[in-house]
Amino acid sequence: MTQYVLAIDLGTTGNRAILFDRAGQLYAQAYKELTQHYPHPGWLEHDVTEIWADTQTVVRDVLVKTDTNVSDIATIGLTVQRETCVLWDKTTGEPLHKAIVWQDRRTAPLCRELTAQGKAEIIQQKTGLVLDAYFSATKLKWLLDWVIEHKPEVDLDNVLAGTIDTWILWNLTGRQVHATDHSNASRTMLMNLETRDWDLDLLELFGIPAHIMPTIQPSLGQFGTTSANVIGAELPITAIFGDQQAALFAHGCDQPGLLKCTYGTGCFLVAQMGTHIARSSQNLLSTIAWTTADQTYYALEGAMFTTGACIQWLRDGAQLIESAPETEAIAQSVADTDGVYFVPALSGLGAPHWDMSARAAFFGITGGATQAHMVRAVLESIAYQVKEVVDAANTDSGSPLVRLKVDGGASKNNWLMQFQADVLGIPVERPAVSDATAQGAAFGAGLASGFYADYADLIAARQVDCVFEPGEDAQAAQENFELWSKAVSRAKRLD
Numbered sequence: 001m002t003q004y005v006l007a008i009d010l011g012t013t014g015n016r017a018i019l020f021d022r023a024g025q026l027y028a029q030a031y032k033e034l035t036q037h038y039p040h041p042g043w044l045e046h047d048v049t050e051i052w053a054d055t056q057t058v059v060r061d062v063l064v065k066t067d068t069n070v071s072d073i074a075t076i077g078l079t080v081q082r083e084t085c086v087l088w089d090k091t092t093g094e095p096l097h098k099a100i101v102w103q104d105r106r107t108a109p110l111c112r113e114l115t116a117q118g119k120a121e122i123i124q125q126k127t128g129l130v131l132d133a134y135f136s137a138t139k140l141k142w143l144l145d146w147v148i149e150h151k152p153e154v155d156l157d158n159v160l161a162g163t164i165d166t167w168i169l170w171n172l173t174g175r176q177v178h179a180t181d182h183s184n185a186s187r188t189m190l191m192n193l194e195t196r197d198w199d200l201d202l203l204e205l206f207g208i209p210a211h212i213m214p215t216i217q218p219s220l221g222q223f224g225t226t227s228a229n230v231i232g233a234e235l236p237i238t239a240i241f242g243d244q245q246a247a248l249f250a251h252g253c254d255q256p257g258l259l260k261c262t263y264g265t266g267c268f269l270v271a272q273m274g275t276h277i278a279r280s281s282q283n284l285l286s287t288i289a290w291t292t293a294d295q296t297y298y299a300l301e302g303a304m305f306t307t308g309a310c311i312q313w314l315r316d317g318a319q320l321i322e323s324a325p326e327t328e329a330i331a332q333s334v335a336d337t338d339g340v341y342f343v344p345a346l347s348g349l350g351a352p353h354w355d356m357s358a359r360a361a362f363f364g365i366t367g368g369a370t371q372a373h374m375v376r377a378v379l380e381s382i383a384y385q386v387k388e389v390v391d392a393a394n395t396d397s398g399s400p401l402v403r404l405k406v407d408g409g410a411s412k413n414n415w416l417m418q419f420q421a422d423v424l425g426i427p428v429e430r431p432a433v434s435d436a437t438a439q440g441a442a443f444g445a446g447l448a449s450g451f452y453a454d455y456a457d458l459i460a461a462r463q464v465d466c467v468f469e470p471g472e473d474a475q476a477a478q479e480n481f482e483l484w485s486k487a488v489s490r491a492k493r494l495d
Contacts, residue, residue, distance in 0.1 A: 002074035005446040006235075007438040008059065010051060010080040010164050011243065012101065012265040013312065017058035018435060019066065019073075020442040022451070024458040026433050028068075030061035037098060042105035042347070045098035048086050051164065052171050059231060070233040076172075076226065077239040077445030079246040079437045080164040081265075082187040085136040087143045087212070088167065090160045093175060096147050099164070100139040103266070103305055103347040107138035108356040119205065126202060128186070128193045128277065128286025130354045134303065135189035136163060141206045161212040163188065165240050172237065174227030181219040181240040182296070186288040191216065193277055193286060196296060219245070219290040220448040239444030244268040245289050246440030248299065251405050251431070252459030253289075259393065259401070261386055262436065263410035266350070267307035269389045271300045271397070282392035283352040290444070300396060302351035302389030306344040306360070307382045308410050313346060314378060320371050328415045331376040336476075339364040341484045342377040343491040344385060352392045355492045363487040382410065383420040383477075384484045390424060403427050407436035414466075421468040422477040432463040 004019040004027060013036070018029040032054045037045040063070065083102035088095045100106070111133050114120065120131040129135055140161055147154055160170070166180045185191040185198075190208065192199040198213050217223060223237040241249065244262055248270045251260040259271035272289055277298050279286055289299040311327060314320045321327060345358040362374065386404075394400045403426055411417060411430050421428040433439050446452035 002451065003072045004068065004074065005442040005451055006059065006073045006076045007442040007445070008055060008076060008078050008168070009243070009435065009438040009441065010055065010078075010168060011437070012081045012084075012103070013308070015051060015054040015058055016435070016438060017062045018438045018442070019062055019068065020439065020446070024439070024443060024446070024452065024461055026435065026439070028062055028066045029435070030058040030065065032058055040106070044101040044104045044347075046084065046101055048088075048095050048099045048164070048167050052168065055168055056230070070231060070235070073235055074451040075445045075449040076235055076237045077241075077441030078165055078168065078237060079241045079243050079441035080168070080184065082163065082184055082242040082244070083134060083136050083139075085139050085143070085161065085163050085188070086167055087140070087147060087159055087161050089154065089158055090175070091158050096151060096154060096159065097143055100143065102134055103309070104139065105133050105348055105356060107133040107142050108348070110138050110141070111356065123189060123202065126192050126199050127189050128279075129189050130283065130285065131189075132354055133356055134305070134350065135187060137189035137202065137206045137208070140208055144208065156209065156212070159212050160214075161208070162214050166214045169223060169237065169240065172226045172230055173224040174230060176227075177224040179215045179217050179223060181217055182288045182291040183219050183242040183245040184240065185216045187242060193288070196288070196291070218293050220292045220444050236449060237445070238448040239441055241290060241441055241444060243437040244270050244301065245299070246438070246444070247407055247436040248272060248289055248440070249444055250436040250440035250462075251407070252462070254297070254455070257397065257399065260405040260407065260436070263307055263382065263406060263408035265308045267304040267382060267386055269302040269386065269393060271393055273298045273300055280392070280396050282395050283354055284389070284392055284396060285351070300393065302392060304385045304389060305347040305350045307385065308408070309346055310342070310344045310378050310382065311410065314375060320375060324409070327375055327379055328413050330372050331379050331415045334370070334372045334376055337377040337380060338368055338373045339366065340369050340373045340377040341487040342374070342381040343488050344378070344381045345491055349488070349492065351389050353488070353492065358492045361487070361491045363490065379413070379416050380419060380480070381484065382416060383423045384481050386420060387423050387481055401426060403429055405429050405431070407431060407434050409434070417466070417468045418471065419477060421470045422474040423481055425470050425474055425478065427470070428468040430465050430468070432465040
């Protein structure tokens with residue numbers, strides 16, 4: 001009998017393969033950090049040949065380290081960073097340019113131009129998304145324009161487009177399957193939420209030929225099988241999710257009103273809205289949570305672009321820390337930030353501001369400010385961003401959130417999670433398995449393939465690691481949020 005589901009989790013800063021057992025518990029994992037390419041200020045690219053190579057490496061590594069045979073794997077679930085997109089030549093298998101990452105701001109001028117032309121409203125109505133450089137449509141247009149100008153020998157009839165799930169699926173299946181799922185397609189700004197297919201008017205608006213786009217399929221279902229030449233066996237691929245939707249699925253948020261927040265490269269609060277499209281009055285995004293063969297689940301989302309990326313910048317850019325885990329002790333070493341506030345707009349501001357021109361900034365620095373004050377200010381800014389979006393979600397729902405479920409790398413920081421509870425004034429619940437994106441992909445694939453029998457049983461078996469209750473510092477944290485909000489207003493609209 002097969003023993004495991006293999007989840008392949010391809011994130012913004014690294015790629016991971018995780019085995020989940022028959023109880024839905026994490027058995028073993030392998031990870032490889034991904035190179036970040038910054039060709040110009042505000043631009044960010046990934047080498048998709050590296051992503052593909054790393055995918056093969058981490059899958060091989062997790063099998064070797066556990067002495068697991070490929071035949072022990074029942075099925076594969078795939079979850080990926082969303083909005084990041086790439087073009088490649090189907091005849092050679094080679095990408096035509098590095099992938100443009102979701103954080104990349106190079107197409108902000110095009111977005112402003114389209115807004116001036118009055119296109120923002122119809123785009124939001126059709127897709128549920130704010131007209132912003134965050135999404136894939138303007139990135140794909142930029143890539144196509146670049147290929148036409150710099151590689152005129154390329155035959156566009158041989159070009160394929162896709163987000164990272166599409167690129168990896170194509171390679172996993174031996175270049176046979178060019179497809180994506182609804183949760184990822186809904187993030188491209190090219191899929192119509194009503195029809196759940198590519199919108200021909202939007203494809204024309206952005207100058208994207210329909211034939212280069214992948215087929216859109218339900219998130220839970222058969223996406224093909226791996227090539228034996230690639231992974232050593234023909235294994236079914238039975239679920240694909242965008243990473244935030246996968247985390248929502250892992251948390252058991254399948255009923256309206258349930259929501260979670262993932263602390264990754266960015267921070268993403270997603271609320272399940274059921275089987276009808278929900279619209280926000282607070283600049284939250286309408287999106288697809290996931291789909292099955294006979295049902296579509298929708299969600300509202302608050303996307304905050306820069307959270308874990310701030311900590312990575314503290315390490316690699318500012319060089320104020322040597323590793324992410326040490327931020328917890330550093331933050332605890334001072335009583336407060338000594339009046340220092342950080343606006344985490346390294347890639348502009350997402351929800352609820354949607355300001356592509358905003359830039360990151362420290363405010364309130366005096367001669368007494370130290371490394372510890374600045375590090376603590378960066379951590380506090382993560383929690384303050386989440387409070388902004390929780391407040392927006394509360395306004396949309398009319399029923400205040402009473403508990404926040406969290407996951408992701410930064411959720412392992414106990415100080416940050418306690419501060420988050422303090423600034424929200426509600427409990428924060430962290431599961432034992434913080435890799436909820438991978439777990440959601442495994443749950444979906446296992447259920448679609450019959451490896452798992454019941455979704456409710458899987459959710460009931462998930463263990464809670466810790467619940468952080470608001471403490472004695474809650475009032476001060478909430479008062480400081482108001483000052484931080486003033487700092488944000490000063491960092492906006494800098495173009």
